């Protein structure tokens with residue numbers, strides 16, 4: 001639900017920034033690191049005029065679907081499961097076998113290009129025989145718990161909080177919405193706590209939920225039992241597809257790369273992928289660019305994830321949990337730097353902006369409208 005400011009320009013270019021900002025909570029405070037008792041360890045302020053968007057992925061998806069519905073050339077179909085694909089010998093066309101899960105019927109669709117955006121377990125990627133290189137965190141799972149409690153008012157005074165602790169490291173953050181989507185003041189705010197637990201514990205939904213009540217209490221001063229609406233475990237990965245494109249089938253989002261969620265970089269990078277690849281495809285399909293531009297965009301997104309997103313997200317996670325002497329030193333220097341070096345927030349922002357990668361954007365919207 002966290003979108004780093006790097007997406008603001010992209011949403012502006014698509015003409016939907018205003019709609020997104022009206023729906024989202026705009027966090028202008030920046031990010032706070034705390035110990036398990038809630039004491040502040042470090043603060044990364046936001047640059048003047050910038051904010052982090054807080055908006056549940058499903059709410060963003062609904063907004064985007066409503067926007068897409070205004071374009072009659074786009075046909076969105078749900079319940080179509082990708083089963084496999086085949087490229088023609090001249091590699092100009094792709095046949096996709098999709099299974100309609102509502103009618104239980106197999107359908108073959110033919111297309112000039114296919115973009116696999118089917119998440120970290122991507123069947124599109126597997127069907128292309130592309131390995132997902134890197135590693136998964138095997139010693140813990142992350143649990144995302146939704147709680148009705150006002151951490152800003154009752155505990156921290158702040159919206160985005162990272163808890164530093166070898167066992168209870170976590171993210172405690174406002175989701176930007178109240179219970180049942182009611183207006184502020186009419187219902188308790190919904191907060192998200194993401195913490196980790198051993199993979200040896202039962203993964204039965206009711207057990208995860210029961211444990212969540214005890215775990216979430218640890219982030220309150222009085223160990224208060226909170227109302228937990230939902231708690232779901234996730235496996236975390238640092239993996240990237242060995243190739244971003246094969247012929248006319250390419251990968252984007254978590255299908256191309258998957259990283260731990262500390263810092264809100266996964267979906268943010270995926271949006272940057274969609275923007276780069278989407279613009280490159282639009283330029284090629286309208287005859288504005290040679291088809292090699294699509295491969296350039298796909299490869300640039302892969303390289304950008306490897307060189308930027310992966311590194312920042314691994315550092316974000318280590319900073320929360322590691323007790324290794326070198327990491328503790330880095331953490332202390334980082335927090336000290338935030339206190340005394342006014343240039344450090346700018347450097348961090350520049351690094352995060354690097355997730356945008358190369359610019360493939362269409363500037364001439366009238367030519368795009370021919371699509």
Ligand SMILES: Cc1cc2nc3c(=O)[nH]c(=O)nc-3n(C[C@H](O)[C@H](O)[C@H](O)COP(=O)(O)OP(=O)(O)OC[C@H]3O[C@@H](n4cnc5c(N)ncnc54)[C@H](O)[C@@H]3O)c2cc1C
Pocket residue numbers: 001002003057080081082083117118119120122123142143144194234252253254255261263264265266267268269270
């Ligand atoms: C606990 C947690 C918190 C996170 N918080 C943040 C955050 O705050 N900010 C952030 O930037 N990132 C965050 N992330 C990462 C973020 O969720 C992912 O990077 C993002 O959802 C990836 O989007 P995607 O569209 O590429 O893939 P997904 O969201 O995984 O979507 C893939 C889609 O493909 C569909 N699909 C799968 N298989 C098939 C098939 N065979 N045929 C057809 N469709 C198929 C699925 O149903 C799904 O709809 C978080 C991750 C976790 C685990």
